[in-house]
Amino acid sequence: MKLEEFQAKALFRQYGLPVPEGLVATRVEEAVSAAERLGLPVVVKAQVKAGGRGKAGGVKLVRTVEECREAASGILGMTIKGYPVERVLVDPAQSIGSEFYVGITTDRRKRRPVLMTSASGGVDIEEVARSTPERIFFHTIDPRYGLRSFEARGMAFRLFDSKEQVLACARIMVDLWRCFDGCDASLAEINPLALLTDGSLVALDAKIVLDDNALYRHPDFEELRLPTDEERKEQEAKRMGLSYVRLDGSVGCMVNGAGLAMATMDLIKHLGGTPANFLDIGGSSSPEKVVGAMKLLMRDSNVRSVFVNVFGGITRCDDVARGLVEALGSMGDPPPMVVRLTGTNEREGVRILSETGISATSDMTEGARRAIGLAEAGASGGAS
Amino acid sequence: MSILIDDRTRLLVQGLGRDGAFHAKLMKEYGTRVVAGVHPGRGGSMYEGFPVFDTAAEAVEKTGADCSVLFVPASAAGDAILEAAHAGIELVVAITEGIPVSEMSRVVAEIETMDVRLVGPNCPGLISPGKAKVGIMPGDIFDRGGVGVVSRSGTLTYEVVRSLSKAGMGQSTAVGMGGDPVGGMKFVDYLELFEEDPDTEAVVLVGEIGGSDEEDASRFVAESMSKPVAGFIVGRTAPPGKRMGHAGAIISGGSGTAEAKVAALEAAGIPVADVIDELPDLLRKRTGG
Known part of the structure; x- marks a missing residue:
């Protein structure tokens, strides 16, 4: 969950960081x-x-x-x-003398938090990383001990000469670590950290991204959620056990598993169609979940057809098929759709769907191709 | 042979709640030697013919378990991984989804100093077809054979395996390593094991957006692998800054894109399939079979 600047600054203040x-x-x-x-x-x-x-x-x-x-x-x-x-x-x-960068995130390669600093603050740090990587300093933090003062001082000496500023900056780094760790953040960043003309340091901007996996440990963060309309839909989906991201295309996708959901979107694009969304319905595909997912897809007015791609593993395909039939029966005006089912009991599943007139197949590429065809037919039908 | 697990693996199941109990039964039916369960408060009881203990230490001592699989809720999973590691388990497979990254980075920092391997978390587990299954994948789509499969996801792994099996290419071991930003073994670790395994003839690597694991793997393949490798990368259509289901599957500020990963693999001489069904042919070309 991304926070807005004023929220991040409020958290910074709680951890003793200097903010305006x-x-x-x-x-x-x-x-x-x-x-x-x-x-x-x-x-x-x-x-x-x-x-x-x-x-x-x-x-x-x-x-x-x-x-x-x-x-x-x-x-x-x-x-x-x-x-x-x-x-x-x-x-x-503020009367700014110069601008620095201080940030903490997770280094996935080292699997530990990393403190990053630079005297080239105030600009996009990724641009600095691309053009002048030698201007960014890194320090890997052992999460069991946290960022110690001597480590922070070592980093601060690379940015400042004056002892007062080194100590003030080291203090800021340690407090930023406490904030990062205490909030279970995946990013805590001060850019710029400004050296004012009076010699003091202040965080002019603040960025915090919270780890969604850790939100259960911070019930008070729930009130920091200021969702846009798009994010509201994503959250609603999350409450139903669905993971949803909207894109701009016309083929709605409903898939079990995140990796397969991405593969499905890629396949649609590869075959010349455009995916309308990422939607992972997770492991169990109860009729309620399928109905919820379908409603979510249909709220996107760009959707012209729906491609359901389910790899029935432990979940049996015939169960999924029955769930889909029930789900569609409860919907007034179901969209044109293609269901691809494979895995355990796939023949039975495909048969159940075909009997109710739903286009079904056991082949993913074939299913995607049909769904794209339906979307194109729907689009030209809508235009006439 | 195979990697990490085989018919001698002595499995301990940590967490016998709804999912743990269900999959313990299926793993046993597949032929895995499930020797113990751990469920605090249920020590002394039996489940599906194996004894249940209160602690991992006791389970290891009494049954000689050397591998554990976790079905423990996210809030207790980090602790359960450490419990297994300290009990002397050599391979911990964490199925659990949703463990905080800060928790995992502490757990990883600790187990790096110990003699234990971690698969996952947030993964389907692994299977050596015909020998043992430690995870939640449907056993019947896998065939015995010489292709090693390593992947960051679950159902996508099944899809890839199905395509391989259909083409008559069985698997030595198939691993879903998990979709979280911080976890246990990485592509390079699995590739190293596949390279050493006499029964693995070729490897399929299934990657996704986010992080730099695929790039590291490419370097390893170019420098240290003699066996042929084919790749598949998903997330080509993913927008930057959006988490695509897996916590680790996110393009941040232009890094971790599918294009960069495909380019890295190809630069290392690894052919990359555009669609899953191309994988068997790519492998066949590389193995000359």
Whole structure:
């Protein structure tokens, strides 16, 4: 789960990290009064779970109330990388000397958390990694001991010369580790960490991504969820035991297993069609789940046909077929669909479906091809 | 031969709840030597003809179990992996899905210092056809043979195996290594074992988006493998930044893409299938059979 900047900053504050005293506003006048309370100049920042806000015009430095009003009304209601801006963070403007990068994530290759720092802060760190990899420093953290002060100091000496700044930065690194670990984050990042002209360090931006697998340990994080419409659908799916990601295509996919679901999407693309979504219905395919999945697919108006691809393993194909028949019977206007069933009792499964007039096959490629055909027929039918 | 498990494997089942009990029975029916179960509070009882113990240590001591398979809920799974490792189990297979990454990285840091191997978590397990099944896969789609299969997913592994079996290519061992960002053995570890196994003639590697495991595997194949390898990578159509079911299957900031993985495999001389059914032919060309 990605957090917005103001939420990440609130968590940073809890762990003692230095962040500006900003205020959140959802309306223009609220932003103006926040600016007045904080004292101008301020920075008005769009709150969205996407990078590149500055480039999109979602971050503005303003010196007067009029400028603040203009900036806030421009930013609220913007859409950045598909995310509508519903909130702005109003932060007091800072007098910045230079900008650094400090972040912690999981190094999958080493299977441990890694602390990354750079004196090239304030820009996309992945760009720095591509163009000047020698400007990023890494330190692998042993999760059993956490980030120790001496390790943090060693890293801080690579960024700063003055003892005060080294100690302050080391402190920030240790607190960032405590935050990363305490929140079960998969990413905790300060970019930029600003060295102000008065010599102090402050986290001007904050990014936290929480590990979805660990959310059960943090029931209080549930209220941090500020889902967009798209994410709301994904969550709804999750509650039903489904894993759903929407794409732009016309062939709706319903598959058991994440790997097979990706393979199904790839196959549709390979055969010249376009997948409408990723949808993993998991191991057991009860009729209720199938109905739920089908409803989810049909809410996407781009869907012209549905391809159900089930590898019946422990689950028997004839059971899945009966479930599908029951599911479709309960739906008023089922979409054109093709079911591919294979594995245990596949012949019986295919027979049950064929008897009820559902296009069924035991071959994945054949099934995908038919579903693409149905989608194309549906699209041309819709256009005439 | 085969890798990791065979007809001598003495299996302990950790967690005899609904799933554990169900699959313990199926593994036994497949012919696996299931020698013990561990379920705290149920020590002293019997299940499907094998004794149940309160602790892994006792189970190992009384039955000589050397492999364990976990059906323990996510919140207790990390602890159960460590319990097995400290009891002296040599191979732990964690089926459990949804273990926090922070928990797994602590577990891995500890077991790296011990003489134990971990398959998973969030995986279907592994099978050496005709000898032993340690996991949840349907046994009947597998045939005995000389192809080693290693994959990051579950049903996709079955799909690949079905295609191989249909083409008359049986398997020495098939492993689903799991879809989490932090786990036990990686492609390279399995490839190393397949390279050494006299019964494995060729290997199929099934990868997916996210991480750099496939890239590491490519390097290993180019430098250290004599046996032919064919690959298949899924997630070509996945959008960046979205988790595709598996916690580990995510393209982040341009890294971990299917294109990069396919390119790495091909650069290492590993042919990559566009669709699953091409795999048997690719293997046949490489083995000249």
